[in-house]
Amino acid sequence: MTQPPSHTAYAKLKITQIKPNGWIREFLCRQKSGLTGNVAVAGYPFNTCLWAGDKMEGSPTAWWPYEQTAYFLDGALRLGHLLRDEELLQQVRANFDYVRSHVTPSGRFGTELSERYRHWPYASFNRALMCEHAATGDDSIVELMHRHYLTFAAEDFADVLELANVEQLCWLFDKTADPRMLAMAEEAYALFRSDLRYRNWAGGDIDFSSDSGPTTHGVVYLELVKIPAILYRASGKQAFLDDAIQGLQTMERDHLLVSGLPSSTEHFAGRGASAGTETCNTATFPYSYGVLLQITGEAGYADAIEKAVFNGGLGAVTKDFRSHQYFSSPNQAVCALDSNPFGHHAARMAYLPGHDVECCTGNVNRFMPYFVEQMWLATPDHGLVAALLGPCSVAANVGADQTPVTIDEVTDYPFSEVIEFRIGISAPTRFPLSIRIPSWCSQAQLWLNGSPLPVDLTAGRFCRIDRVFADGDRITLKLPMQVRLSAWPDGGVAVERGPLAFSLPIRCEDEVIAGYAKSSAQFPARARTPAQPWNYALAIDAALLGSLPVHTGQSTAYPWDQPPVRISVPARRVPAWQLQSFADARIGAEVTTTPAFPQLIEASAEVETLELVPYGSTLLRITVFPCC
Numbered sequence: 001m002t003q004p005p006s007h008t009a010y011a012k013l014k015i016t017q018i019k020p021n022g023w024i025r026e027f028l029c030r031q032k033s034g035l036t037g038n039v040a041v042a043g044y045p046f047n048t049c050l051w052a053g054d055k056m057e058g059s060p061t062a063w064w065p066y067e068q069t070a071y072f073l074d075g076a077l078r079l080g081h082l083l084r085d086e087e088l089l090q091q092v093r094a095n096f097d098y099v100r101s102h103v104t105p106s107g108r109f110g111t112e113l114s115e116r117y118r119h120w121p122y123a124s125f126n127r128a129l130m131c132e133h134a135a136t137g138d139d140s141i142v143e144l145m146h147r148h149y150l151t152f153a154a155e156d157f158a159d160v161l162e163l164a165n166v167e168q169l170c171w172l173f174d175k176t177a178d179p180r181m182l183a184m185a186e187e188a189y190a191l192f193r194s195d196l197r198y199r200n201w202a203g204g205d206i207d208f209s210s211d212s213g214p215t216t217h218g219v220v221y222l223e224l225v226k227i228p229a230i231l232y233r234a235s236g237k238q239a240f241l242d243d244a245i246q247g248l249q250t251m252e253r254d255h256l257l258v259s260g261l262p263s264s265t266e267h268f269a270g271r272g273a274s275a276g277t278e279t280c281n282t283a284t285f286p287y288s289y290g291v292l293l294q295i296t297g298e299a300g301y302a303d304a305i306e307k308a309v310f311n312g313g314l315g316a317v318t319k320d321f322r323s324h325q326y327f328s329s330p331n332q333a334v335c336a337l338d339s340n341p342f343g344h345h346a347a348r349m350a351y352l353p354g355h356d357v358e359c360c361t362g363n364v365n366r367f368m369p370y371f372v373e374q375m376w377l378a379t380p381d382h383g384l385v386a387a388l389l390g391p392c393s394v395a396a397n398v399g400a401d402q403t404p405v406t407i408d409e410v411t412d413y414p415f416s417e418v419i420e421f422r423i424g425i426s427a428p429t430r431f432p433l434s435i436r437i438p439s440w441c442s443q444a445q446l447w448l449n450g451s452p453l454p455v456d457l458t459a460g461r462f463c464r465i466d467r468v469f470a471d472g473d474r475i476t477l478k479l480p481m482q483v484r485l486s487a488w489p490d491g492g493v494a495v496e497r498g499p500l501a502f503s504l505p506i507r508c509e510d511e512v513i514a515g516y517a518k519s520s521a522q523f524p525a526r527a528r529t530p531a532q533p534w535n536y537a538l539a540i541d542a543a544l545l546g547s548l549p550v551h552t553g554q555s556t557a558y559p560w561d562q563p564p565v566r567i568s569v570p571a572r573r574v575p576a577w578q579l580q581s582f583a584d585a586r587i588g589a590e591v592t593t594t595p596a597f598p599q600l601i602e603a604s605a606e607v608e609t610l611e612l613v614p615y616g617s618t619l620l621r622i623t624v625f626p627c628c
Helices: 022-033 036-042 064-083 086-100 120-136 140-149 160-176 179-194 218-224 227-235 238-255 281-296 299-315 359-363 367-373 542-547
Strands: 018-020 376-378 384-386 392-398 403-410 418-425 429-437 445-448 461-469 474-478 483-488 492-497 500-505 508-512 526-530 536-538 550-552 565-573 580-584 589-593 608-614
Touching: 018 022, 018 064, 018 367, 022 036, 022 064, 022 367, 036 064, 036 086, 064 086, 064 120, 064 359, 064 367, 086 120, 086 140, 120 140, 120 160, 140 160, 140 179, 160 179, 160 218, 160 227, 179 227, 218 238, 218 281, 227 238, 227 281, 238 281, 281 299, 281 359, 281 367, 299 367, 299 429, 299 500, 376 392, 384 392, 384 403, 403 429, 418 429, 429 474, 483 542, 492 565
Parallel strands: 384 429
Antiparallel strands: 018 392, 376 384, 392 403, 403 418, 418 474, 429 461, 445 474, 483 492, 492 500, 500 608, 508 526, 536 565, 550 565, 565 608, 580 589
């Protein structure tokens, strides 16, 4: 079992030690048969040689095609390992092989570019190499990366996006004990912090230690906020960790949405019901929060990852994983080629195989593999941690004698309240097993082989069971899910249960866009417009929560298609709340979009019953409602 570095609570296992089951495996299989396995349909740069060529076609100097394809390669590699899919693995490894065979005499690899941020794509490409090393034990990867990074100086990684390479420097310090790697990493971060010229991205200062809150590019901020935490893990210097924690806290305070993801269109945009988020965040969020989870051992980071993936992540893709949004929102009653109110390009709200900018198309391949690889973690005392919950299995060596164990996590979570952990072990062995009790669950229950276990089940913490486990032991965890209301700006409210936000699913007119360049017959671009009323205010208050009908049924193989949990709520129509069209001078086009609430909520007298479903099951939806 992988042992954590000295300044971290938990460590990742090899990705191959975790086996996705149930709906998670079905999602990953759809990902393979969808965009991940057919990414060329998304157009440039995914229809080129990727990293397996001297120069990517059409990119003599630009860094961004290498960034976007590196995202894809990282996600496809992890998906290949999780599904044991040799086709995907070989597709990615062809890029590794080309890079290995084209190292300069100095030791540097990859295409030399002349633009600013030209070293930024290395961070994601080398993250994929790090995963490959963990999965295969191929130490030539360490040598390859070590020689590569020795050709740089700290100044090369001080400038905003370039700072992401500090992750690789710290990884190399852990693998080689070369103090030059850590020294370069610390100096790069010191330069970044000390000079606004380095911290500035598109007019927004990235200062994690500031209490004023971030206003910069959301994806860049989330990508970099983990860097000081990684420096803490390598050095033990508390000031680094303080920066990361402060940076996440202010971001959450000012910008976190009911989807679990922050607003980011492209810059942070507050917490309003009509705010949107860039789909790249579906990957950067679980990865960066996972770093903080591993280092601090704080269960709240795992809560945040689940909410972001189950809601914002799944809500930004079609359920066949054949198209995705560039911007998505908790409230989106229209997703067409002319429905993006956030500037940049009119079609970014539509579900398309590829968009005008392809970063999200690369990143969307990573979010579920990132989730799965963190479902189980290792502890320094030879134990295991069930960190992110859902159907899966884990195989590891535990206890003082490193006894092989398998644990099958049998559940339909997050649709089911019950999770059973079935233990298979060759001989009775003592080891600690920690299970996360989510912060939203105040009445968790735990049994061992049918008998209650007298352990601490405090919400928002890890329950630790340190005992001798025998083959066939079964631990049953029940997490009662209560319906709750969450408050949002302008008097908005949302209905939540467990880790899921619930939305009004809007039946839509579904039009295939003929002639859209980044699409095909099997991967069509579609415009979706509402075919039913959606402009409702909830006729509800906290006193009615306990009486709201929660309808539960049998889960299917993929419950996001036909969700087995639905919540009925009373509501009234708000006639003044209608789709809004306006001429957007930023993009030179008229857009039609879902507006904010009317200033005065005048609702009809008739009370109707709405049936809400999980956010991740929807395409068009209303999630944050006004009240009447």
